[in-house]
Every structure is written in C-alpha cells, then in structure tokens.
Amino acid sequence: MAPDSGTRTLISHAQLRRGRGKVIYWTLLAVVVVGFTLVFLGPLYWMVTGALKSGQEIAQTPPSLFPKDPQSQNYADAWNNLNLAKLLFNTFYYAAGALVFQLVLDTAAAYALSKLRPVFGNVILGLMLATLMIPAMVLIVPQYVTVIDLPILHLNLLDSPFAIWLPAVANAFNIFLLKRFFDSIPEELMAAALMDGATPLRTLWSIILPMSRPILGVVSIFAVTAVWKDFLWPKLVMPSPETRTVSVGIYAFSGGTPMNVVIAASVIAAIPTVIVFLIFQRNIMSGLTTGSLKG
Amino acid sequence: MAITTVPGTKREPGRPASPYPPGPQRTSLGRKVRDNLTGHAFLIGAVICFAFFSWYPMIRGVVMSFQRTRRGVTTWVGWDNYDRIIADPSFWTAWKNTFYFTILALVLGYAVPFFVAILLNEFRHAKGYLRILVYLPVMLPPASALFLFKFYAYDPGDAGLFNSILKALHLPTSQWMQSPEMTMPAMVIASTWMNMGGAVLIYLAALQNIPGELYEAAELDGAGIWRRIRHVTIPQTRLILALLAMLQIVATMQFFIEPLILANGTGAEDSATSVAYLIYQHGFFQNDLNGAAALGVIMLVVLAGFSAVYVRLSSKQD
Numbered sequence: 001m002a003p004d005s006g007t008r009t010l011i012s013h014a015q016l017r018r019g020r021g022k023v024i025y026w027t028l029l030a031v032v033v034v035g036f037t038l039v040f041l042g043p044l045y046w047m048v049t050g051a052l053k054s055g056q057e058i059a060q061t062p063p064s065l066f067p068k069d070p071q072s073q074n075y076a077d078a079w080n081n082l083n084l085a086k087l088l089f090n091t092f093y094y095a096a097g098a099l100v101f102q103l104v105l106d107t108a109a110a111y112a113l114s115k116l117r118p119v120f121g122n123v124i125l126g127l128m129l130a131t132l133m134i135p136a137m138v139l140i141v142p143q144y145v146t147v148i149d150l151p152i153l154h155l156n157l158l159d160s161p162f163a164i165w166l167p168a169v170a171n172a173f174n175i176f177l178l179k180r181f182f183d184s185i186p187e188e189l190m191a192a193a194l195m196d197g198a199t200p201l202r203t204l205w206s207i208i209l210p211m212s213r214p215i216l217g218v219v220s221i222f223a224v225t226a227v228w229k230d231f232l233w234p235k236l237v238m239p240s241p242e243t244r245t246v247s248v249g250i251y252a253f254s255g256g257t258p259m260n261v262v263i264a265a266s267v268i269a270a271i272p273t274v275i276v277f278l279i280f281q282r283n284i285m286s287g288l289t290t291g292s293l294k295g
Numbered sequence: 296m297a298i299t300t301v302p303g304t305k306r307e308p309g310r311p312a313s314p315y316p317p318g319p320q321r322t323s324l325g326r327k328v329r330d331n332l333t334g335h336a337f338l339i340g341a342v343i344c345f346a347f348f349s350w351y352p353m354i355r356g357v358v359m360s361f362q363r364t365r366r367g368v369t370t371w372v373g374w375d376n377y378d379r380i381i382a383d384p385s386f387w388t389a390w391k392n393t394f395y396f397t398i399l400a401l402v403l404g405y406a407v408p409f410f411v412a413i414l415l416n417e418f419r420h421a422k423g424y425l426r427i428l429v430y431l432p433v434m435l436p437p438a439s440a441l442f443l444f445k446f447y448a449y450d451p452g453d454a455g456l457f458n459s460i461l462k463a464l465h466l467p468t469s470q471w472m473q474s475p476e477m478t479m480p481a482m483v484i485a486s487t488w489m490n491m492g493g494a495v496l497i498y499l500a501a502l503q504n505i506p507g508e509l510y511e512a513a514e515l516d517g518a519g520i521w522r523r524i525r526h527v528t529i530p531q532t533r534l535i536l537a538l539l540a541m542l543q544i545v546a547t548m549q550f551f552i553e554p555l556i557l558a559n560g561t562g563a564e565d566s567a568t569s570v571a572y573l574i575y576q577h578g579f580f581q582n583d584l585n586g587a588a589a590l591g592v593i594m595l596v597v598l599a600g601f602s603a604v605y606v607r608l609s610s611k612q613d
Contacts (some may be wrong), residue, residue, distance in 0.1 A: 008507025009416055010523055012514065016419070032414065033421050040428040043488075046456060047443045059454050062462075109341035118334025124342060131349045135598055137549040137571040138591040141578045142356035143348060151351060169344035200333050229436050231552050236579065247438035251556065259446045266439035277434040281427055285496065 051075065051264035058260060071260070078265035081257065086242070087249040088272070094234070094245065095227040097161055098168035102223045103216065105169045110178035111204050115190055125179070128172040143167065144236050163237040164227060171226075174219045181215040182208060217283045221276075228273050360589035376589035380577070386590075388565050389573045393548055395479050396569065400547040404487040404494070405540060411491070412498035413528065426499070430492035437489060441556040444485040445472070449557070472558055475566035482553040482567065490546075494539055501535040502528070534609070541605045545598055551575065570594055 015021040050058060051074050052067040078084060113121050147157045147167075157163035185208060193203040209216070234245040244252065246269040254262045277284065363372040380386055415425055432440060448456045449471035458468040471481050509527045518526060529536070551571035554560055558567035560576070570590065578587030 008510055009502070009505075010413065010510060010520065010528065011417055012511070013419075016417075028414075029418055029420060032418070032425065036425055036428045039488075040431055043443055043448065043456070044431070046447055047439075050447055059452070063454055063456070063459055105340035105344065108337040112334045112337035116330065116334035116337060118331045118338065121334065121338070124338060127350065128341075128345055131345065131353075133599070133602060134349075134353060135545055135549050135594065137551065137574055138595045138598075139349070139352050139356065140574065141584055141587045141591055142352035142359060144578070145359070145584065146347065146352050146355065150347065166344050167348040169341055170347075170349045172345075175341065200337070225434065231436075231438055232575070247436045250442070251438055254442065254556075262442055263446055266436075266442045270435045270439045273434045273436065274431070277431070278427075281430075285423075285426055285430070 047263055048267055051078075051260055051267055053260065055258065055260060074258075074260045074264040075268070078261045078268060081261065082249055082253050082265050083241075084246065084249075084265060084268055087244055087246040088269070090238075090243060091228060091245040091247075092272070094161055094164045095224045097165045098227045099220055099223045101165045101169050102171060102174060103220065106171060106175050106219070107178055107209070107216070108204070110175050110182055111200075111208060113175070114179045114182035115185075115203075115208070116200060125175075128175055130172075131170065132172045132176075140232065140236070143233075147237055158237055159240050159243045164234060167233070168223065168227065171223075174222060177219060178212075178215060181212055185211055214283070214286070217280070221280060221284055224276070225273060356588050356591055359585055360592045363585050372585075376585045377593070380586050380589050380593070385565065385568055385573060389568045389570045392479065392566065392568055393550070393570045396483060396550055397544060397547045399479060399483040400486060400550075401540070401543060403483055404491060404547070405543050407487065408491045408494035409498055409536070412495045412502055413524065415495070416499060416502045426496065429495050432489050433492040435489070437552050438556060440489045441485060441552065444481075444488075445557050448485075449481055472567075473563055475562070475564045478558060478562045478566040482550070482557055485557060486547070486550065486553055494543070497535065497539065498532065501532045505531045537605065537609050541602065544601055548594070548598060 011021075016025045049067050052070040052072065053064070054069065054071050057064060057068060112118060113125050147163050149156060157166075189207055190203060193207055198206070229247075230245075231247050231251075235248045235251070238244055238248065241249075241252075250262060250265045250269060253265070257265075360376055361371060361373060362369050363375065411429065415422065415429075418425070450456070450458065451470045451473050453459065453462060453468065455471070457471065461468050469477050471477050505528065509531065510523055513523045513527050549571045550569050554562060554567040554569050554572045555575075560572060561568045571594075574587045574590050574594070577583045577590060
C-alpha cells in the first residue's frame with residue numbers, strides 16, 4: 001500500500017489512482033469542496049455581509065454579493081441597543097459556571113461509580129442513565145415549578161445563575177462518558193496509589209485526572225456549547241433583561257428592531273462559539289469520532 | 296468547591312510513616328464502611344442535582360397532570376387536564392404537524408448525513424476542511440442560525456437567498472414561511488442544516504471501524520459500489536444507524552425553537568404548531584401549568600412507545 005493511504009474503504013485506492021477513477025475522484029472532490037463551501041459557509045458569508053448592507057440594498061433584486069456601502073453602523077447599533085456586552089458576559093458567566101460545576105461534581109461522581117464502587121452505586125448509575133430517556137420538553141414545566149420553589153429549601157432560583165448551573169450537573173451523558181473512560185484506567189494504578197497511602201481524592205487528582213485530559217476536554221466542550229446554545233431554559237429561568245443570555249436577548253429584541261441589526265447581533269452572538277470551535281476543532285473531532293460511540 | 300467537604304480527606308495526604316502499607320489485615324468492617332462513605336461522598340453532589348432537577352420533577356410532572364391549582368389551592372381533578380388538553384383542536388393539529396416534521400426530518404436529516412459520511416470517508420484530500428464545514432453550523436447558537444434563515448433565506452420576495460437561486464434557475468419561487476404547504480419543509484431544511492454535523496461525525500467514526508477486507512472480498516465477488524454499500528456498509532453500521540434513528544426521532548419530536556423563531560410560533564394557518572410549542576404555550580402563556588404537564592406526560596408516553604419498539608426491534612436482530 002502507498003504510504004499516503006489509510007485503511008481500505010468502499011472503493012480501493014488503486015481504482016482511485018488510475019485512469020477513469022482518478023478523473024472521477026478529482027471531479028467529485030472538486031464538486032464536493034465547492035458545493036459544501038457554498039452550502040455551509042455561504043449562508044455565514046451572507047449573514048456577515050448582509051448585516052453590513054443598508055435596508056435598501058438588502059431588499060434589492062438581484063441581491064448584491066458585496067455590500068456596496070458597508071454600514072458598520074448596524075454592528076454598532078446591535079452592540080449598543082441590545083446591550084450585547086452585558087448579554088455576552090451573562091452567557092459566558094453561565095457557561096463557565098456550568099463547566100466548573102460539571103467538571104467538579106460529574107467527575108467526582110463518575111470516579112466514585114467507576115473506581116470506588118460504593119453500595120447501590122449501580123442503582124444510582126441506572127437511575128441517572130434512565131434520565132437520558134426522558135425528553136427535555138417533558139420536564140420543562142415541573143422543572144420550572146421546582147426552580148421557583150426548591151423543595152425542602154424553599155428557595156426561588158429565578159434570575160439566579162444556579163438555576164442554570166445545578167441542572168447542568170444532572171447530565172447523565174457526561175457522567176457516562178467520564179465513567180467509561182475511567183473504567184479503562186487499570187486497577188493496578190489504583191492499588192499502587194493505595195499502597196502508597198494516597199487518599200481517594202489524591203488518587204483522583206494526581207493519577208486519574210492527568211490521564212483523562214482528552215475526555216475532560218470533550219466534556220468541557222459539551223458543557224460550554226450546551227449552555228451557549230440553550231434557548232428555552234434560560235428564557236424561562238432568566239426572565240429579567242439584566243440576566244438574559246445572548247440568544248434570548250436577541251429574540252426578545254427581534255420584534256421591534258430592524259432586520260439588519262438583528263442579523264448583526266446574531267453574527268456577534270455566533271463569533272465566540274465559532275472561535276472556540278476553530279481553536280479546539282481537532283480535539284472536538286477526535287473526541288466525537290473515537291471511543292465515545294462505537295457501532 | 297463542594298469537593299472540599301469530602302470526609303476522609305482530612306486524614307493526612309502525605310506518605311505513611313510505616314514502610315509497610317496498610318494491607319488487607321485492616322480490611323475490616325470499619326474500613327469497608329469508611330470506603331463506602333468516601334464513595335458516597337464523591338457521589339453526593341451529582342446525586343443531589345439529579346434528585347432536585349431530574350428525578351423529582353419527573354414525579355412532580357405526573358402528579359401535577361392530575362391536579363389543578365386555583366388561587367393557591369391545589370386539588371385532585373383526575374383526568375380533567377387530559378380531557379381539556381385533548382378537546383383543544385390545536386392538540387391534534389400539533390400532533391399532526393409533529394409527526395409530519397419527524398418524518399420529513401428522518402428522510403432529510405437521517406439519510407443525508409449517512410450518505411455525506413460515506414462520501415467524505417472516500418476522500419483522501421481536504422478531509423479536515425470538509426469536516427469542519429459540516430460541523431460549523433452545529434456551533435452556532437440556534438437563534439442566530441434561525442434568524443439567518445428567517446430574514447435572508449426564506450424572504451418571500453425575490454430578494455431572498457432561496458428565491459434568488461430559484462429565479463436564477465428559472466424555477467418558480469415560493470412564499471416559504473408564509474405558505475402553509477412550505478412551512479414544514481422549510482423548517483426541516485433549516486433544522487437539518489443546523490444539526491447534521493453531529494450525525495456525520497458519528498457515522499464517520501462508525502465507517503472507519505469497518506474492516507477493509509470485507510470490501511475487498513465483496514469486490515472480488517463482483518459487487519459494484521451500490522451492492523458494497525448495501526451488503527457491507529449498511530450491515531456493518533447497523534447498530535449505530537438504529538441508535539441514531541432513535542435519537543433523531545426523540546430529538547425532532549421535541550422541535551420547538553424552529554416554530555418559535557421561523558414561524559412566530561404557530562405559522563400560517565397553524566401549519567407550524569408543534570407539541571413542544573403547545574406545552575410552552577399552555578404552561579407559560581395560558582397559565583395552565585397543569586394542562587402543560589398533562590401534555591408532557593402524553594408526549595413521554597408516545598416517545599416511550601417509540602423506544603419500546605426500538606428496543607424490541609434491535610434485540611430481535613441480534
């Protein structure tokens with residue numbers, strides 16, 4: 001096999017490298033690269049440049065490819081009128097808190113379930129996994145009622161970041177991912193640490209966590225993007241204009257705001273996640289395509 | 296943070312003075328209990344969160360669906376909430392729309408990513424670039440992506456992106472969200488564009504696990520590309536295909552943000568109302584939390600039915 005080839009797939013490499021196969025391969029590749037760029041990047045280009053157009057230019061037919069007279073005012077208006085700085089800060093704050101809570105509590109739980117195995121551990125794991133079967137929409141009303149009057153404690157978490165942080169911890173999928181990864185860490189390492197007199201917490205901190213960086217990265221990305229992308233839950237539990245997330249804020253303003261300004265705000269809201277994605281895309285791709293889900 | 300309250304960590308974390316490890320001779324009942332306590336201490340934070348925000352609301356939802364709260368007084372009303380919800384004409388419209396959306400989304404959002412993944416898996420070049428492209432929309436906040444579709448792509452005039460393309464190809468243009476017939480397909484197109492990246496990556500992982508010898512053997516037996524897909528690719532990825540079908544059904548049946556943003560909730564002639572949107576409307580606009588809870592329980596039963604069929608089918612095949 002040639003050094004550049006990976007494993008054999010549907011069509012053999014030899015077939016792709018010779019005569020007709022080669023022509024078809026390169027044609028198809030070109031078509032797909034151009035086609036996908038148009039389908040997936042095109043709308044984003046349309047969005048970024050469209051927000052620079054004037055109201056007149058946006059309504060003209062045929063539409064212009066480049067804004068004739070770029071109106072950066074739309075972006076400035078979006079930033080100022082929608083108080084985007086505050087909205088972005090809120091969203092960032094909720095996402096960061098959800099990340100910290102999930103990393104601490106879910107990692108600890110997965111570690112206990114995988115390595116410490118207390119009595120009823122399997123029952124608890126089963127009850128956690130069972131929540132994966134319950135659609136989020138079914139829980140939305142009772143969850144909301146619970147958050148406005150927390151049982152036993154009788155706290156109202158409305159407009160409090162805890163209303164986003166604590167429910168985020170109840171994430172069976174992330175606990176499952178972490179537990180599966182911890183399961184693959186050999187027991188001998190645990191036994192050796194115990195021999196050395198390390199406490200369970202110290203074992204977790206100095207042995208398990210350093211070995212688990214890849215999965216911690218994946219869980220972190222899931223945790224952050226889930227909060228960043230969520231819409232209905234923050235809309236319900238963060239009703240005040242001061243505590244809104246950026247998606248909810250844009251939606252709330254979309255009624256009485258010019259279309260170009262709404263689109264400009266949407267672009268600004270998308271920038272942080274897209275940047276995070278481009279920086280970490282290697283980790284995200286490998287995290288999603290290896291191990292976690294095998295057929 | 297909360298982990299500092301773990302008992303057992305108060306014991307000194309350094310090395311024991313004795314060179315002999317505290318071996319099995321100390322595996323007494325006391326030690327077992329202490330190990331167990333440590334285990335539960337690590338679990339407690341997550342368990343409390345599950346209890347408050349998952350397990351308890353689950354039970355509460357079922358209880359609420361049989362109650363009615365008026366002026367702060369809660370009474371048991373039996374099936375009243377269910378009767379009221381089902382008598383509402385939008386109940387049936389919403390279910391009809393939801394099934395229509397789910398079927399369309401299965402055809403588009405389920406089959407398309409599979410063939411995209413098969414195609415991408417054959418390429419030796421531009422692999423990384425194509426994967427990033429497909430996954431990029433997944434990273435956008437859904438509200439951002441949907442406003443893009445609402446204002447630009449589905450503009451009912453000639454200036455909209457889709458209508459411009461249709462016009463350039465000399466095809467008839469559409470009213471998109473303003474036409475009841477196009478509302479669903481338009482919402483499914485937007486939803487597929489936004490979400491297909493995740494499925495493509497999962498399929499790619501499954502395709503990479505297929506042993507190459509199977510394709511070689513099929514080729515030697517004279518199987519063409521289509522027969523290789525049918526007899527090697529699909530059987531080899533059967534489990535993941537079935538699992539994603541299940542997840543896709545559960546996820547799409549809860550569609551909510553598409554009608555809310557693209558169609559202002561109900562759409563032209565109620566063509567966009569979904570069951571999830573109806574839950575939201577009952578619960579948070581009509582101040583009918585009990586009715587919304589009942590609707591949630593109905594949805595749970597329907598989705599549990601799908602899950603049962605899935606488990607049945609997948610256990611039969613193995």
